[in-house]
Amino acid sequence: MKKIRIGLFGAGRGISLAQQCQADGNAELVAVCDKFTATFEDLKAKVDTSNITFYSSFDEFIKHDMDAVLLANYATEHAPYAVRCLDAGLHVMSELLPCQTMKQAVELVEAVERSGKIYAYAENCCFMKGPSEMTKLFREGKIGEFEYADCEYIHDLTPDAHIHTYGEANHWRNTMYCTFYCTHSLGPIIHATGLRPVSVTGFEMPYRPKMAATAMRSGLAGVEMVTLENGALIKSVHGNLPHYSLWYAMYGSKGTMETARKISQNNDVDRIFTAFDEAESMENDNPENYIPVNSEFEEQMKKAGHSGADFITVHNFIDRLRGLDADIIDVYEAMDMYLPGMFAYRSILNGNIPMEVPNMRDPEVREKFRNDTTCVDPEVAGDMVIPSYSKGNPDIPEEFHARMKEKYRLFREEKTRKLREAEAEKNK
Numbered sequence: 305m306k307k308i309r310i311g312l313f314g315a316g317r318g319i320s321l322a323q324q325c326q327a328d329g330n331a332e333l334v335a336v337c338d339k340f341t342a343t344f345e346d347l348k349a350k351v352d353t354s355n356i357t358f359y360s361s362f363d364e365f366i367k368h369d370m371d372a373v374l375l376a377n378y379a380t381e382h383a384p385y386a387v388r389c390l391d392a393g394l395h396v397m398s399e400l401l402p403c404q405t406m407k408q409a410v411e412l413v414e415a416v417e418r419s420g421k422i423y424a425y426a427e428n429c430c431f432m433k434g435p436s437e438m439t440k441l442f443r444e445g446k447i448g449e450f451e452y453a454d455c456e457y458i459h460d461l462t463p464d465a466h467i468h469t470y471g472e473a474n475h476w477r478n479t480m481y482c483t484f485y486c487t488h489s490l491g492p493i494i495h496a497t498g499l500r501p502v503s504v505t506g507f508e509m510p511y512r513p514k515m516a517a518t519a520m521r522s523g524l525a526g527v528e529m530v531t532l533e534n535g536a537l538i539k540s541v542h543g544n545l546p547h548y549s550l551w552y553a554m555y556g557s558k559g560t561m562e563t564a565r566k567i568s569q570n571n572d573v574d575r576i577f578t579a580f581d582e583a584e585s586m587e588n589d590n591p592e593n594y595i596p597v598n599s600e601f602e603e604q605m606k607k608a609g610h611s612g613a614d615f616i617t618v619h620n621f622i623d624r625l626r627g628l629d630a631d632i633i634d635v636y637e638a639m640d641m642y643l644p645g646m647f648a649y650r651s652i653l654n655g656n657i658p659m660e661v662p663n664m665r666d667p668e669v670r671e672k673f674r675n676d677t678t679c680v681d682p683e684v685a686g687d688m689v690i691p692s693y694s695k696g697n698p699d700i701p702e703e704f705h706a707r708m709k710e711k712y713r714l715f716r717e718e719k720t721r722k723l724r725e726a727e728a729e730k731n732k
Contacts, residue, residue, distance in 0.1 A: 308625050311335040311368055313385060314376030315343040317399060320609035321374050321426075322351045324618035327604060331622045337365035340470065342716060345723050366392055372422075372625060374618070375399055379485070380476040380681065383408035390419040397424040397621045400487055402638040404684060406646070406662070406673035409639060413664050416635045424621045425638035427491040428613035429457075431631075433574040433605075434563035435492035435552055436616075437596040442496045446580050447556030450497045450536045454562075457488035457542040458525070458549040465518035471712030473705040478519050479680045479692050482508050482526030482543055483652070486645030487638075489540040490530065492552055494641045495633060499532040501640055501661045506648025508694050509543065519704050520544070521692035528648040530661075540644070558582060559589055571595055573611055639664040650678075652694050 308331040312318045315338040325333045336347060337359040344358055359365035366373075366388060372395035375382050383403035386396045402425055403409045416423045429435055441447070461468050461477065469475035483506050494501070508523040515524065525543020532538065550573045553562035559580035566572035576596060579589040598605055598612070601619070605612025623630035633641070640661075647659040662669050678688040691697045 307332045308372060308622055309334045309370040310622075311337070311365060311370045311373045311394075312376065313337045313362065313365065313373055314378075314399070315347045316340065316376070318374060318376035319343075319347055319350050320614045321376055321399075321618055322347060324604075324608055324615045325374070325622075326351055327607070327615065328619050328622050330626060331618075334370050335359065335365055335368040337362055342720065345720060349723050349726065362388075366394075371395060372397065372621075374426075378476050380404040380480070380679075380684075383412045386423065387411055387415040390415040390421050390423065393419070393421065395422040395621075395625055397426050397617070398638075399426050401485065402635070402642050404681065405679045406676035409643070409662075409664060410670045410674050413635050413639070413670065422621075422624055422632075423635045423638075424617070424624065424632040425487075425635070425641070426617045426621075427487050427495070427633055427638070427641060428610045428617050429488045429550065429573075430492045430495040430633065431613040431616035431620075432492075432550075432611040433596045433598070434576045435496070435573065436598075436613075437576050438492065438552060438554055438561050438563070439496040441561060441578065442554065442556075446559065446578070447554060447561060448558030450499065450532075450534065450554065450556050452536060452555040453493045453538045454551070454553040455489040455493055455538065455540050456549055456551050457485075458545045458547065459542075460544045460546055460548070462514050462518045462520070462544060465520065466708045466711035467715055469519070469708065469712070471709035473519060473700075473708075479521055481649045481680060481690075481692050481694075482523040483528055483645040483648040484522075484526075486526070486528060486540060486542055486648070487641040488550065489542045490528070490538065490644060491633075491641045493538050493554065494637065496554065497532070497536075499534055499536065500663060501530045501538075501644045502533050503531045503658050503660055504644040504648045504651060505529045505656055505658045506651035507656060508649075508652045509545075511693050511695070511698055512544075515544065516698055516700060517704060519700050519708050521698050521700065523693055526645070526648065526652075528644050530644045531658075564593075636665050649690075649694075653690065 335357045373389045375398045379401045382398045507527040509525045528540040530538040561578040563573045564570040564575040577593040579591040581589040604615045608615035620630035651659045679685045682689045
């Protein structure tokens with residue numbers, strides 16, 4: 305069978321996706337595009353680029369002879385490029401997040417529907433070992449009726465903010481509101497249960513000096529309380545709290561299961577703890593804990609980023625393109641994972657009142673939001689612009705922006721020097 309020809313848009317985050325694409329024997333990476341051409345050097349140090357064409361212009365890149373595109377560009381810009389790819393007859397795997405506005409959400413869903421092409425949302429946390437095992441066990445009925453979940457994605461970006469933002473003052477990581485980046489926490493619960501969120505109430509943690517020092521403008525972290533269609537609740541926490549935590553706990557009528565916390569030094573999201581009781585008495589729940597093994601792709605996952613999940617997301621996308629019944633996240637489920645964060649912030653701006661989460665499967669619902677450009681980017685939002693922080697955008701001194709820009713310049717110079725030294729050593 306002919307290999308799937310894949311293009312990559314975004315060579316920074318896309319490096320890991322490129323590696324997994326080349327690790328899959330049924331695909332070949334044929335084109336890469338990024339406005340930051342310096343990232344091409346990073347890519348060349350990690351993958352075989354002998355048969356790859358490089359572009360700095362998306363307009364030229366999209367004309368390349370290929371079957372599908374992996375979108376790893378800025379999180380606020382995925383939807384417009386996904387729509388262009390779909391309308392050009394290309395399948396799409398989109399990194400986080402699916403869109404920035406409700407207008408874009410409508411346009412993306414309808415582009416998928418009219419094109420007939422495959423759209424896969426690459427929420428990799430769903431395919432890490434612990435959450436993936438929780439999905440399997442839930443679908444086997446091990447915890448019974450789903451009742452409640454706790455989930456969190458704590459990632460303090462401030463120590464390396466200049467690397468994450470390329471030193472750009474208005475980079476999306478600097479301007480996003482506190483509940484924006486919600487699918488790492490909510491995603492695995494939505495994917496496991498298959499239940500649709502129907503309402504959300506949002507909460508915002510205060511702005512802190514460390515955010516200003518790194519040119520970030522949102523509250524420290526955000527919380528969503530999400531109600532699902534069966535009445536169950538999810539509490540989701542994510543943001544710039546200290547250290548790092550990716551953690552999930554699910555409760556049902558027959559028991560509970562959760563992943564380990566990183567601070568426990570117990571393999572964090574790879575290890576799972578379970579306690580099941582068929583009788584629903586919780587008197588004989590037989591607790592266990594173990595690290596699941598992926599019998600088919602264990603070795604490939606050991607070499608892949610994000611606890612091996614980068615391999616699974618790319619592999620499943622490629623398999624779906626080959627006509628196989630692989631597990632992917634479609635555009636409707638992507639919206640179910642993302643829209644609770646968007647509407648949680650609308651809840652915050654309106655005094656923490658509950659907000660209905662739109663069902664993007666319904667054309668009548670989509671029509672209500674067709675022209676809704678509400679977001680933090682003035683160029684996209686127009687007169688619907690909102691602040692990054694509910695109490696108003698913080699005033700970031702220009703010297704802070706200048707410092708981040710200089711720190712990134714020095715980082716880039718040092719990284720380029722090391723890459724060239726390594727290349728010279730290899731060619732001796």
